[in-house]
Amino acid sequence: MDKYQSFYQPDSDISELVQHIEVLLTEWAERIALISSQQGLTLQHRSLQASLALDHNSLSVVQLQELAAGKRVVALVQDIRQAKNALALLQQLDSLKPYQSTDLRRAHAAFMATVVSDAGQYRQQGAGVYEDHKLVHMPPAPSKVEVLVDELFDGLQHEQLHPLISSSLMHYQLAYIHPFSDGNGRLCRLWQQLILIQWQPSMAYLPFTAVLKEKARDYQKTLRQAAPKYDATNFILFMLRSIQESLTAELQQLAQSSITQPVVLPDQPLVNLSQFVQLKAQKVKGKTPGPWYKTEDQILKKLKKDNRLSAKTIADELGLSSRAIEKQLAKLKAEGKLVRTGPAKGGRWQVVA
Incomplete structure (x- = not known):
């Protein structure tokens, strides 16, 4: 065969x-x-x-x-x-x-x-x-x-x-x-x-x-x-x-998701609804624009603590591939949020954002 x-x-x-x-x-x-x-x-x-x-x-x-x-x-x-x-x-x-x-x-x-x-x-x-x-x-x-x-x-x-x-x-x-x-x-x-x-x-x-x-x-x-x-x-x-x-x-x-329970509303509200609306608006205002930003935030946070981290080290710590991290680093550099100084090996990252 x-x-x-x-x-x-x-x-x-x-x-x-x-x-x-x-x-x-x-x-x-x-x-x-x-x-x-x-x-x-x-x-x-x-x-x-x-x-x-x-x-x-x-x-x-x-x-x-x-x-x-x-x-x-x-x-x-x-x-x-x-x-x-x-x-x-x-x-x-x-x-x-x-x-x-x-x-x-x-x-x-x-x-x-x-x-x-x-x-x-x-x-x-x-x-x-x-x-x-x-x-x-x-x-x-x-x-x-x-x-x-x-x-x-x-x-x-x-x-x-x-x-x-x-x-x-x-x-x-x-x-x-x-x-x-x-x-x-x-x-x-x-x-x-x-x-x-x-x-x-x-x-x-x-x-x-x-x-x-x-x-x-x-x-x-x-x-x-x-x-x-x-x-x-x-x-x-x-x-x-x-x-x-x-x-x-x-x-x-x-x-x-298929389990539905009837909701019984009280005759009078238990809280001041105007205060609830204000708190909800504050939460929405401060919310991260979308889940795709989480990886970027984690990368920037790590590089602020240690500006010598390599893409592989970051990938290992976040449980992602090195290629995925390299793409994110390139994107952050293109957006002006990161600056690389020094040689490829031994250089440093500068977080601008």
Whole structure:
């Protein structure tokens, strides 16, 4: 067999997880049938934002929703382009077939339009996946990409595997092949979701990528550890546990939101309402403009205390990627809130804001 073909070992934990997820999905489908279209869209936007964030896109859920509503959003130009493309691609999900390589390229063309010059085309050059300047994965040669993708799609389409397992294998193997020059992470997660939606339409509203975002380091680590062994067992287990966790959390959230209790108002107000209105107005006035400013505030606060901190150190302390912090630092410099003095190594930050 081709050495790039992925394998997994039958495991009792996998069987138990599949069975438990199927039970949860029955309840999930019933709940989803009762939610409003706006609630469904919110769930999809949460999932989309989390997947974009895993590829270091800086937009928050609120910003993504505002972008979808046609409002102006302040963020990096490339991040806005990718988010707009992803929102457009969200509208095309029904037309995409998970076992058609032409649809994979079509989805990449839509997602990376105006972002990269080779959108919709398999990469024509060698590639390497790096972490902190360290090579962690060397994908197959460009000449093998098309053949490997076609073999993968054909094999998984005809192999008798549970969709939860085959979708995880699709995710793992596409990440290993690394078909495109950029945007592979988002496409891998989307293609797993497509297989799951084909199996259970209610999976279109499960934001399991939000769990992957919360466990970003474990997610990337599990994906890297599997690749050298050509064994996706651990990755399948990780994905199944993430889906199970997402289902459990979202079902609890929907259950809580559906509980309504009658509100009994007293005949006379218990407080001076004019004072309450004044206090409320003060709180609104002093409120931070939006959640996307939190990271900036944390960075500036840390640099005020220690102006020698590196992007990696800040990233570790905030639980974010170095690339995400570097983007925020560049944005703060462009806005005139930060000034860098001295060499790249050993220099200092000056907080202007």
